Amino acid sequence: MLSDYTPTEFTHDGKTKPVYVRGHGPAVIVIHEIPGITPNVTRFADWVVDAGFRVYMPLLVGEAGRDVSVGYVLKSLATICISREFHVLASHSSSPVTDWLRALARHAHEEAGGKGVGAIGMCFSGNFAMSMMMEPSMLAPVLSQPSLPFPIGAARKAALHVSPEELTCLKDRCAKGGKLLALRFKGDVTSPGERFETLRRELGDAFEGIEIDDKYANPKSPEPKPHSVVTEDLIDEDGQPTKEAAKRVISFFVERLKTA
Structure with missing residues (x-):
């Protein structure tokens, strides 16, 4: 499925990662x-391309194009737990990899042009789009099942995995017209509802949260419980709550990056 994407690399501050690129537009x-x-x-990335955007897919862990399996999930999870680029238990600081992602956003904006850049993070990367708001070109942040910090204890369940400086920047940008969209399944303990409550309290009307009943998850998903809203647990049929959530993400990108 990646055959239509151009494999490239992006380097920032001495760190080089693969990036898969396809499409035209913001x-x-x-x-x-x-x-x-x-x-x-x-x-999902293909749907974004089809909507008239230029997609940049960085590979942060794992292998590009490989199917999900239990062993593969455990191996990738172990990698992020020991990597210095990811701070999986940090409540009030972001993972260091977000600095590289902000640089990628600047590069993508310079290359693709337009009003600005959008981003969606999923699961362990779900919170990263908030940290990326420190980059002025980031206009359309989306959080899908944000799972960091790992919700061990009440404080971490409600935490956002951003530094105080990043949270202040996010709130300031939202006060000036910025928006943030987030998605989760209602029963997902790895992306707890307390986290969405924090976002509502901190961002007010600038926060749009979509929470889907677990019964609407894909019954054929390899996930043990509903978790991945726009990927493994999505039912690819119009009218299904997960498919409508994916459509809302794309319309959010259109509103923030294409609408005058």
Whole structure:
């Protein structure tokens, strides 16, 4: 499914990572979930391309194009837990990889042009789009099942995995017209409802949260419980809540990046 994408590399501050690029129009950075760029992550990216955007898919962990399996998930999870680029238990600081992602956003904006850049993070990367708001070109941040910090204890369940400086920037930009969209399944304990409550309290009307009943998850998903809203647990049929959520993400990109 990646055959239509151009494999490139992007380097910032001495760190080089693969990036898969496709499409024309304003840039949207699609940041994969655990275990990596799976076929269903690529399917979602294809929908963004079809809507008239230039997609940049960085590979942060795992292998590009490999299917989901239990062993593959565990291997990728172990990688992020020990990597210095990801701080999986940090409540009030972001993962260091977000600095590289902000630089990628600047590069994508310079290359693709337009009003600005959008980004969607999923699962372990779900919170990253908030940190990326420190980059002025980031106009359309989306959080899909944001799972960091790992929700061990009440404080971490409600935490946002951003630094105080990043949260202040996010709130300031939202006060000036910025918006943030987030998605989760209602029963997802890895992306707890307390996190959405924090976002509503901190951002007010600038926050749009979509919470889907678990019964609408794909029954054929490899996930043990409903989790991946726009990928593994999505039912690809119009009218299905997960498919409508994916459509809302794309319309959010259109509103923020294309509408005058």
